[in-house]
Amino acid sequence: MAQQIDRPNTIDLFEIESEFLKESRTIKVSLPYDYAKSTKSYPIILVLDNQLMFSTMTAMVNQLSAVSRIPESLVVTITEGTKHRTHYAPNLYSNSNERAYGYGNHQKEFTQFLQNELLPKLDANYRTVNFRTLVGFSPSSIFTLHTLLKSPDLFQAYIAIAAGNIIGDGYKKGESFIDIITNFSIKDALPNAYLYVVSGGGDLDNQPHIRANVDGFNQNISTFSNDNFKAKAEIIDGEGHTDVLLPGIISAMDFIFPKEKWFVDYVDLINTSRNPKENIDDFYNALSLEYGFTVYPNMDRLYSMSCIKNVGSRLLREDRFNEAIELYQYWTDLYPQSAKAHAYLGYAQKHAENFKASRVSYEKAVAIAKKESNPQVITYQKALDELKTSTNRK
Numbered sequence: 001m002a003q004q005i006d007r008p009n010t011i012d013l014f015e016i017e018s019e020f021l022k023e024s025r026t027i028k029v030s031l032p033y034d035y036a037k038s039t040k041s042y043p044i045i046l047v048l049d050n051q052l053m054f055s056t057m058t059a060m061v062n063q064l065s066a067v068s069r070i071p072e073s074l075v076v077t078i079t080e081g082t083k084h085r086t087h088y089a090p091n092l093y094s095n096s097n098e099r100a101y102g103y104g105n106h107q108k109e110f111t112q113f114l115q116n117e118l119l120p121k122l123d124a125n126y127r128t129v130n131f132r133t134l135v136g137f138s139p140s141s142i143f144t145l146h147t148l149l150k151s152p153d154l155f156q157a158y159i160a161i162a163a164g165n166i167i168g169d170g171y172k173k174g175e176s177f178i179d180i181i182t183n184f185s186i187k188d189a190l191p192n193a194y195l196y197v198v199s200g201g202g203d204l205d206n207q208p209h210i211r212a213n214v215d216g217f218n219q220n221i222s223t224f225s226n227d228n229f230k231a232k233a234e235i236i237d238g239e240g241h242t243d244v245l246l247p248g249i250i251s252a253m254d255f256i257f258p259k260e261k262w263f264v265d266y267v268d269l270i271n272t273s274r275n276p277k278e279n280i281d282d283f284y285n286a287l288s289l290e291y292g293f294t295v296y297p298n299m300d301r302l303y304s305m306s307c308i309k310n311v312g313s314r315l316l317r318e319d320r321f322n323e324a325i326e327l328y329q330y331w332t333d334l335y336p337q338s339a340k341a342h343a344y345l346g347y348a349q350k351h352a353e354n355f356k357a358s359r360v361s362y363e364k365a366v367a368i369a370k371k372e373s374n375p376q377v378i379t380y381q382k383a384l385d386e387l388k389t390s391t392n393r394k
Contacts, residue, residue: 009058010035016121020112026079027118029126030058032065032072037337040296041127043073046114046155048140049085050077053245057135060249066301068264070257071293073133074126078118089142092169095176096209101169103139107146114147115154129293133157133256137245141197142166145177149184152191156292159252162241164199164210167217167233178213181231182220190229192292196252200244201237210235230255261287266297266311270323276315277326280308299331300340309344321352332361339368343380346387355391362387 012029028050032042045061047053054077065072087104094101122128134155136144141160145167148158160166167177184190197217199210217233232255236247269279280297287295300309308327315324328345335341346361362384369377 009033009062014121014125016113016117018113018117020109020117021081021083023081023083025081025113027121028054028077028079029122030054030061030075031126032074033062034335034338038335039127040072040334041129041294043071043129043131043133043293044076044119044122045073045133045135046076046078046118047135048078048143049137050079052137052242053077053135056245057249060246060253064250064253066298068298068306069259069262070253071291071295074122074128076118076122086139089139090146090171092142092166092171093173093175094169095174096165096168096207098173101142103142107143107150110143111147111151111154115151119154131156131291131293133159135159135249135252136161136163138162138166138241148191148193148195149177149180152193156192157194157256158196159249160195160197161245161248161252162199162203163197164203164214164233164235165207167197168209168213176213178217178220181217185221185223185229192228193230194256195229195231196255197231197233198244198248198251199235200239200241200248201235202240202243204235261290264297264306266306266308267314270311270315275326276311276323277330280327296334299335309340312344312348316348316351321348324348325352325354337368339365339372339374339376339380342368343376343383346383350387355387359384359387359391 010031012031014027015024016027017024045057047057054075058075061070061073061075064070088106088110089103090107091103091105092101132155134144134147136142136159141163144158144160145163147154170176170180181190199214204210214233214235221231234251236244236251239247264283266280269283270276272279284295284297298307301307308331312324312327315327325345325348328341328348331341332338332345342361343365346358346365349358349361362380365380366377366384369380
C-alpha cells in the first residue's frame with residue numbers, strides 16, 4: 001500500500017488570565033501525530049523557555065518517539081510575559097561569586113500558576129497521564145530544581161540544562177543544591193522522580209568549579225541512590241552554554257528512558273513460537289508497570305520494519321493471517337479515526353478471505369478519508385471496489 005507522509009504537529013494555543021501571575025499568558029501545546037485520531041493518553045513535557053526550547057523539544061520528541069526511544073508526549077510551553085524569566089526564579093546565593101543572584105524570588109506565584117491553573121487545564125482539556133517532565137535552561141533551571149525540592153508531586157522528571165554551576169549554589173550562603181538533595185536522599189524524603197543536570201564543557205572556561213559540582217553531585221547521590229529517585233549530572237565536552245541544549249536533551253531522554261529498556265525491534269517479537277501480540281503486550285506492560293502509565297507500541301513510522309504496521313505486513317507475507325489481523329485490530333482500537341489503520345485491517349482480512357469483515361474495514365477507511373479530504377481515499381476506494389467485484393463473482 002502507498003506510504004503517506006505525516007503532516008506537521010498540530011500546535012494548540014490558549015490563554016490563561018492568571019490570578020497568580022497577575023497577567024495573561026499564552027500556552028502552546030504540541031500534539032503528537034494523529035492525536036485527534038487516537039484514544040491514547042500521553043505524558044506532558046513542560047519547557048520553561050519558549051523561544052529557545054519549544055521547537056527543539058517538539059522536534060526531538062517526534063524523532064525519539066518515532067524510533068521507540070521514548071513515549072509520544074504533549075510538549076507544552078508558556079510564552080513570555082511582561083516580567084523577565086528571572087523574576088520567578090529563587091534568588092540564590094552564588095558560593096563561587098560570594099553574592100546573591102539578584103533574581104526576583106517570586107517562585108511561589110509561578111508554582112501556584114502551574115499547580116492551580118496550567119496543569120489542571122491541561123489535564124481537563126487533553127488526554128494526559130500522570131508523568132510530567134519539567135525542563136529549564138540556565139535561569140529557569142533554578143525553578144526546575146526548586147520545584148523538585150518544594151513541590152515534588154507536580155512532576156515526575158526534572159531536566160536542568162546549563163545548570164552545572166547552579167547545583168553548587170543554594171538558598172543561603174554556604175548551602176548548595178547538592179547538599180540539599182543529598183540530605184533529602186539520606187532521609188529518603190525525595191519523590192519517585194528523575195533528575196538530570198547538564199552543562200557544556202565550554203562553561204568551564206569561566207566557571208571551572210562546575211567540574212567539582214558535577215563530580216560531587218554524582219558521588220553524593222550515588223551513595224544514596226535507590227529505585228525511586230534517580231539522578232545524574234554530566235558535562236558534555238565541546239559544547240557551549242547554549243549549544244549544550246540539543247545534546248543535553250538527547251542525553252536527558254536517554255537517562256529517563258534508557259534505550260536498552262525502550263528500544264525494541266518488533267521483528268524479534270514475531271520471530272518466536274508465541275503469539276506476536278502477546279509478546280508486544282508483555283514488553284509494553286513491563287514498561288507501563290515501571291513508569292506508572294500505559295506505554296503503547298509504535299504503530300506506523302517511515303523507513304523501518306520496527307512498527308506494528310510493517311510487522312503486520314511481514315506476517316501476511318508469511319501467511320500468518322490471524323496474527324496480522326490481531327495486530328491491525330489493535331491499531332484500529334488505539335486509532336479508531338485512522339483511515340490507514342482500517343485500510344490495513346481490511347487488507348489483512350481480505351488475505352484471510354474474511355471478505356465481509358474486510359469490506360466493513362475498507363468502508364470505514366473510505367468514510368474517514370473522505371471526511372478529512374485524505375488523498376489516499378482514491379486508493380482505499382479502489383481496494384473496496386475490487387473487493388466488491390471479486391466477491392460478487394463468487
